[in-house]
Amino acid sequence: MTDISVAPPKVRRQRRRLGVFMKRKVAVAGGLGIVLIFLLAIFAPVLTQYSPTATDFSHLLAPPFSSGHLFGTDQLGRDTFARLIYGTQSTLEVGVVATLFGTAVAVPIGIISGYYRGWVDSVIMRITDVILAFPFLVIAVGLAAILGPSLRNAILALGIAQIPGVIRIARAEALGLREQEFVQAAVASGASDPTILVKYLFPNMLSPLVVQASVAIPGAILGSALLSFLGVGVQPPTPAWGSMLATAQTYLYQDYWLAVLPGLAILLTTLCFNFFGDGLRDALDPSIG
Amino acid sequence: MKRYLYRRAGASFITLVLASMVVFAGVRALPGNMAVALSGENGSAAAIAAITKEYGLDKPIVVQYFDWVKQLLSGNLGISPQTGQSVVSEIAQRLPVTIELTLLSIAFGIVVGIPTGIYAALRRGKAADYASNSIAIFGLSIPSFWFGILLILLFSVRSHILPSSGFVSFFSNPLGNLKDMVMPVVVLGSGVAAILMRQMRSGMLETLRSDYVRTARAKGLPERVVIGKHALRNSVTAVVTIIGLQFGVLLSGVAVTEQVFLLPGIGQLTIDSVFQRDYPTLQALALLIAFSYIVINFLVDVAYSYLNPRVRLVGASK
Numbered sequence: 001m002t003d004i005s006v007a008p009p010k011v012r013r014q015r016r017r018l019g020v021f022m023k024r025k026v027a028v029a030g031g032l033g034i035v036l037i038f039l040l041a042i043f044a045p046v047l048t049q050y051s052p053t054a055t056d057f058s059h060l061l062a063p064p065f066s067s068g069h070l071f072g073t074d075q076l077g078r079d080t081f082a083r084l085i086y087g088t089q090s091t092l093e094v095g096v097v098a099t100l101f102g103t104a105v106a107v108p109i110g111i112i113s114g115y116y117r118g119w120v121d122s123v124i125m126r127i128t129d130v131i132l133a134f135p136f137l138v139i140a141v142g143l144a145a146i147l148g149p150s151l152r153n154a155i156l157a158l159g160i161a162q163i164p165g166v167i168r169i170a171r172a173e174a175l176g177l178r179e180q181e182f183v184q185a186a187v188a189s190g191a192s193d194p195t196i197l198v199k200y201l202f203p204n205m206l207s208p209l210v211v212q213a214s215v216a217i218p219g220a221i222l223g224s225a226l227l228s229f230l231g232v233g234v235q236p237p238t239p240a241w242g243s244m245l246a247t248a249q250t251y252l253y254q255d256y257w258l259a260v261l262p263g264l265a266i267l268l269t270t271l272c273f274n275f276f277g278d279g280l281r282d283a284l285d286p287s288i289g
Numbered sequence: 290m291k292r293y294l295y296r297r298a299g300a301s302f303i304t305l306v307l308a309s310m311v312v313f314a315g316v317r318a319l320p321g322n323m324a325v326a327l328s329g330e331n332g333s334a335a336a337i338a339a340i341t342k343e344y345g346l347d348k349p350i351v352v353q354y355f356d357w358v359k360q361l362l363s364g365n366l367g368i369s370p371q372t373g374q375s376v377v378s379e380i381a382q383r384l385p386v387t388i389e390l391t392l393l394s395i396a397f398g399i400v401v402g403i404p405t406g407i408y409a410a411l412r413r414g415k416a417a418d419y420a421s422n423s424i425a426i427f428g429l430s431i432p433s434f435w436f437g438i439l440l441i442l443l444f445s446v447r448s449h450i451l452p453s454s455g456f457v458s459f460f461s462n463p464l465g466n467l468k469d470m471v472m473p474v475v476v477l478g479s480g481v482a483a484i485l486m487r488q489m490r491s492g493m494l495e496t497l498r499s500d501y502v503r504t505a506r507a508k509g510l511p512e513r514v515v516i517g518k519h520a521l522r523n524s525v526t527a528v529v530t531i532i533g534l535q536f537g538v539l540l541s542g543v544a545v546t547e548q549v550f551l552l553p554g555i556g557q558l559t560i561d562s563v564f565q566r567d568y569p570t571l572q573a574l575a576l577l578i579a580f581s582y583i584v585i586n587f588l589v590d591v592a593y594s595y596l597n598p599r600v601r602l603v604g605a606s607k
Binding site for chain 2: 026126127129130132133134135136137138141142144145146218222223225226229230231232242245248249252253256259260262263266267270271273274275278
């Protein structure tokens with residue numbers, strides 16, 4: 001048997017996926033944008049000499065490009081550029097941590113639900129129905145009422161809200177995989193249940209889970225902006241784009257840039273993630289055209 | 290068919306009961322004594338004692354739950370410490386605003402999203418497809434409250450075409466009411482349109498690949514009939530369920546939109562009651578939202594099983 005392929009099948013598949021992904025220029029641009037946002041978050045102290053929380057009452061509501069403030073200052077004289085740059089930190093933290101948390105909790109539950117089926121599955125499905133019945137805003141508002149509004153509770157609420165969706169994906173994948181021959185073979189050769197769940201089912205559902213996460217992160221970022229806009233998310237004086245927008249609403253008539261800039265920051269961030277995720281889905285999931 | 294409906298109704302009922310337990314437990318997890326919490330910040334000792342007695346807070350928790358359910362069923366959800374009004378009448382006043390906003394936004398989403406989705410599917414891989422997909426991603430990425438603020442900036446602050454905020458009832462001033470609703474509906478509805486467009490596009494693409502569409506084309510049916518009669522009907526059914534699931538997402542959007550445009554609806558009441566520590570109202574709202582989500586999704590399932598016979602057959606064979 002002569003082997004015509006140079007690379008082993010797995011590598012070839014990865015190359016093909018990478019090829020599909022690179023063809024989508026917007027997706028690549030989105031990926032680069034995400035890298036840039038992470039760099040802004042890490043190097044925030046290097047990029048601006050201003051503190052995001054330092055007030056300066058001699059320069060209140062300064063317009064952009066004035067008195068040494070690139071994007072001007074807010075109603076307390078805080079540098080808007082600094083607040084935007086530092087705002088990336090809490091934004092990324094909420095988006096990434098909430099998604100990791102939601103996924104880490106939901107995947108094992110989903111796999112167990114789909115693999116064992118029966119009453120275990122029924123119970124888990126009812127519980128996800130209950131979580132679904134409470135929109136993330138209600139969960140967040142409830143947590144804010146019980147535990148007080150904070151970054152941690154916003155992450156918790158946005159993570160919990162992701163759980164039902166991820167459970168359903170992991171469950172659907174497990175339902176399909178358990179019927180496949182390689183899993184049946186493992187069962188027949190006496191592999192233990194934990195081995196099957198961890199070594200056979202989990203690695204084979206990574207693609208849909210990664211795609212889901214790439215959609216969930218911008219969703220959580222928008223959600224956290226929404227929560228801080230309503231005052232139940234990140235608490236002042238920590239700079240958050242949502243709360244910057246909420247205060248800017250008061251000064252809409254004279255200082256509109258205060259409202260335009262943080263919204264633009266949110267939009268650009270979620271756009272990068274969504275375009276990246278869209279390309280990722282095309283590359284990882286050939287069934288969706 | 291009947292068996293499927295009974296099974297779905299049973300499952301929905303269990304979810305309702307579980308959801309009510311979550312709210313019940315949530316209210317009891319509030320910081321401090323619940324009687325103190327429910328009587329408001331400056332509740333007098335007598336008010337606290339009255340609430341302790343009314344809610345039976347000295348009784349075992351299971352008894353408390355059933356007493357609480359009894360109160361719910363008789364429509365007694367307490368008095369708002371903020372306004373002194375009954376919570377039920379407070380919500381009833383604000384409900385029409387939210388229902389109007391939600392229905393108009395869904396209608397906007399359907400009118401914009403579904404035709405665009407079909408068009409994109411038919412122009413697959415062409416510029417129109419990429420353009421509409423990019424616009425949809427844009428619609429999913431834009432923060433609704435910021436979009437609202439931009440609209441206010443453009444249409445109210447700069448040019449005084451539309452009112453920036455406020456609300457008049459449709460029955461007292463129909464034209465004024467619709468004017469108040471234009472911007473909120475565009476803000477909320479564009480997110481719905483983006484999701485429906487993407488769903489409709491992928492559903493349509495899947496249907497177009499199916500055998501019966503090929504058969505219809507092979508028979509020589511005009512493309513108009515193949516798309517309009519055969520493909521469309523089957524793709525729309527999937528979109529129906531999405532609308533049901535969107536309801537929860539929409540509700541969070543409603544709260545912000547009402548906040549931005551100062552519409553006196555349920556969403557604004559929810560946010561207000563968090564800051565006012567108005568726990569009776571908060572509890573009632575959490576229940577109302579969860580219950581309506583469950584009921585709407587049950588109705589969507591029923592509608593779906595009428596539209597798609599396969600669903601009820603699968604259900605019956607189990």
